[in-house]
Amino acid sequence: MAGLDYILRGGYAKFRSHLIEGRPGSGKTTLGLQFLINGASLGEKCLYITLSESRRELLSVAGRHGWDLKGVDIFELVPPELSLDPSQLQTVVHSSDLELGETVTAALAEIERVKPDRVVFDSLSEIRLLSQGSLRYRRQVLALKSFFLLNNATVLLLDDLTAEHDDLNLHSITHGVIRMEQVTPIYGGERRRLRLIKMRGVELRGGYHDFVIRPGGVEVFPRLVAGDHDQTAGGPPALSGNGVDALLGNGLERGTSTLLMGPSGVGKSTIASSYAHAALNRGERVLVLLFDETRRIFLDRAASLNMTLDPFWKSGMLLLDKIDPAEISAGELSSRIQSAVERSGTRIVIVDSLTGYLNSMSEEQHLVLQMHEILTYLNQKSVVTILLLANHGLVGQMAAPVDLTYLCDAVLLLRFFENAGRVRRAISVIKKRVGAHEDTIREFRISAEGVAVGEPLDEFRGILTGAPVFEGKHSDLLSG
Numbered sequence: 001m002a003g004l005d006y007i008l009r010g011g012y013a014k015f016r017s018h019l020i021e022g023r024p025g026s027g028k029t030t031l032g033l034q035f036l037i038n039g040a041s042l043g044e045k046c047l048y049i050t051l052s053e054s055r056r057e058l059l060s061v062a063g064r065h066g067w068d069l070k071g072v073d074i075f076e077l078v079p080p081e082l083s084l085d086p087s088q089l090q091t092v093v094h095s096s097d098l099e100l101g102e103t104v105t106a107a108l109a110e111i112e113r114v115k116p117d118r119v120v121f122d123s124l125s126e127i128r129l130l131s132q133g134s135l136r137y138r139r140q141v142l143a144l145k146s147f148f149l150l151n152n153a154t155v156l157l158l159d160d161l162t163a164e165h166d167d168l169n170l171h172s173i174t175h176g177v178i179r180m181e182q183v184t185p186i187y188g189g190e191r192r193r194l195r196l197i198k199m200r201g202v203e204l205r206g207g208y209h210d211f212v213i214r215p216g217g218v219e220v221f222p223r224l225v226a227g228d229h230d231q232t233a234g235g236p237p238a239l240s241g242n243g244v245d246a247l248l249g250n251g252l253e254r255g256t257s258t259l260l261m262g263p264s265g266v267g268k269s270t271i272a273s274s275y276a277h278a279a280l281n282r283g284e285r286v287l288v289l290l291f292d293e294t295r296r297i298f299l300d301r302a303a304s305l306n307m308t309l310d311p312f313w314k315s316g317m318l319l320l321d322k323i324d325p326a327e328i329s330a331g332e333l334s335s336r337i338q339s340a341v342e343r344s345g346t347r348i349v350i351v352d353s354l355t356g357y358l359n360s361m362s363e364e365q366h367l368v369l370q371m372h373e374i375l376t377y378l379n380q381k382s383v384v385t386i387l388l389l390a391n392h393g394l395v396g397q398m399a400a401p402v403d404l405t406y407l408c409d410a411v412l413l414l415r416f417f418e419n420a421g422r423v424r425r426a427i428s429v430i431k432k433r434v435g436a437h438e439d440t441i442r443e444f445r446i447s448a449e450g451v452a453v454g455e456p457l458d459e460f461r462g463i464l465t466g467a468p469v470f471e472g473k474h475s476d477l478l479s480g
Contacts, residue, residue: 001034003220003335007196007205012176017145017155019170022180027192027213028158029053031180032120033062033069034217035156039118040071047073047116049107051126052160065217075110077103100130104140108147116153123158124170142173175200180211188326194220210331221331224338226376234382238348240274243444243453247429248410249437256434257375257385259404262414266425267446268388269298270305271412272350274451275386277307280317284347287319287340289333291356295320298352306450319344325356330370333357337374341381349378353388354404368404375407409433417460417468426463427453 005011012018012035020028036046050058055074062069104127111119124141131137141157148155157174171177176199183191193208211220237251245251252258252275260268276286290298295313298320302309312318319340323333340346351357358367371387378385387408405411411431417424428441440456441463461469 001031001218001220003209003211003222004194004218006222007209007220008176008199009202009205012154012156013199013201014154015149015152016175017148017157017173018176018178019157019159019174020178020180021159021161022194023182024160026180026182027211027218028160028180029058029061029122030065030213031218032122032156032158033058033065033067033072036072036118036120037067037069040069044117045073045114046071046118047075047111047114048120048122049075049077049110050122051077051103052123065215067217073114073116075107075114077106077110100127100136100140103127103130104144107144111147111151111153115151119148119153119155121155121157123160125160125162128162138170138173141170145173171198174198176202181208191329193329193331210329212329212332221329221335223331224334224370224373224377226373226380229377229380231380232382238275238384239278240271240451241278242274242451243442244271244274244412244427244451247412247427247438247440247442247453248432249435252384252386252410253434254384255379255382256409257379257387257407258410258412259387259389259408260412260414261389261391261405263416264390266414266416267444267451268390268414269293269301269352270446270451271414272352272386272388273298273302273305273307273309275384276318276348276350277302277309279348279384280309280312283317285317285319285340285345286312286348286350287321287337287344287346288350288352289337289357290320290322290352291325292353295322304448305446306448319346323356330366334370334374338377341378341383346383348384348386350386351388353390355388355390368407371404372407379409405431410437413464415463417463419468419470426457428464 020031022028032048036048039046048058055076058074059069107121121144127140128137131140157170159170177197178194179197180194181192183193185191191210192212193210195208196204196206205222205225207223209220209223211218234254237253239245239251260271262268276288279286288298299310299313309318313320321336337349340349354367354371375385387404389404409432410429413428413430415426417426425444425446426441427444429437429439440458441460442456443454445452445454457463459471461471
C-alpha cells in the first residue's frame, strides 16, 4: 500500500509490534492480509493467528480480492471453552483462568514452530475477554510483545475496540498505533479514514487520511500537503485564442488559478473548454473533473461550438474524470489530481464545478482548506487551474455558495443582462494578481463559431448589480 507506506515514512518499523484498531467492518483484516501477502511475495515467512475468524472466512475474503494466500500460514486458534468438546469444559475452576493460559500458550507454540518474519494477531478482543480485567490483559499483551521481539517478528495486533474505554491501555505498549474509522453520511457511500496516532521515532503525518476498500484491497490516499512537494519551472501563458485573453492581459500565467463565477448556463464551461481545446492543440495534457455533467454531454457541447475534443479524449491527452460527489472522498479526489500531474504530466486542470464538489463536503470550511492545499500544490507544479463556481440565481441579486475569491489569482465574473427583450451575457475581470488586465465590462456571445467578445459596455450602468440601465444605442451591442 504505497499510500500507507508514505504516511508511515517508509512502512512499519521492523521487529516491532503495531496496534491496528477500529470498529468491526473498518478494514483491519484486509489490511492485515495485505501486509502478509506482501511479505510472502518477498520470500518472508508469514503467519496469521486468528481467534475471531475461521480459515474458511479468511480464504473467502482473499478470494473476493483476487488474492492467493500461498505462503501465508493460517493458525485457527480456538479457546478450549469454545471448542464444543465436552472433555475441554472446565467445571471445578473458573474456565477463563485456564482458557487464557492455554490460548496464549498455543499461540506461542505455533510461533516457535513457524518462526515467522511477519505476524498478524486477530484479534486482541478475545484476549481481553478471557483476561477478565485490565491489569491481566495488559500483562498478557506485554508477554506476547516480548515474545515477538525475541523472535524478530514484525507484528500487527488487531483490536476491534469492543471495550473502547480501555483503548489507551495498549498505546503505551506498542511501537505504533493506527486507528481505522468508518463514517456513514446521511446520503451516499460510507467514508473510511485512518489516523496515525503514534509511531515512535517518526515525524507523524498528522490528521485523517482517507482510504477505500475495493477488489484488490485497501487503497490509502495521504492527505495532500503542498509543502511536501517541490516547485517546477513555469512556461509561456496559456491562451484560449479568443477575446478572453485580451481581457486577462495575455491569457493565464502558468502556476496560477482562475475562478469563473456566474449563474448556471452563462458560459463558464464553454470558456474553460476553449482553454482546454487550445492547450490540447499545443500538445498539452488536460484534466477535467466533471461533477455536473457526463463525459458525452461535455464532448458534444464542445463539438457544437467548433471545439472537437473527442479525438483528444480517445488518445488520452484529455482526461475526463466523472466524479460522483456521493461516492468519492476529499482525499481520493486530491489523489486523482496529484496522480494526473505527477504521472501524466497534466498542464491544465479544470474543476467543473466547485458547486458540485461543495455538495459532497460535510462542511464548507473543509472545502476551503482542502482547495487551499490543492491550489497551492498545482501552482507549485506550474499547472494552470480553472475553477467554475455557479452563483445562486440567474438574474438580479446573486450570492456564491462559498467564497474562494481570496484563494484564486484571477477572478472572472459572468452575468446575464436584459436589453430590448433579449438576454445577453457580460464578462469582466474582477481580480488578477499577476500582470495587468482590462477593467472594462464587455459583452460576449456563444455561437457555433465559439466565444466572441464585444466592445466595452460603457453605455450601461449597473450591469454587475443585476439591474442595468441602458443609456446608449442598440448598435453598440453585438449583432445577431
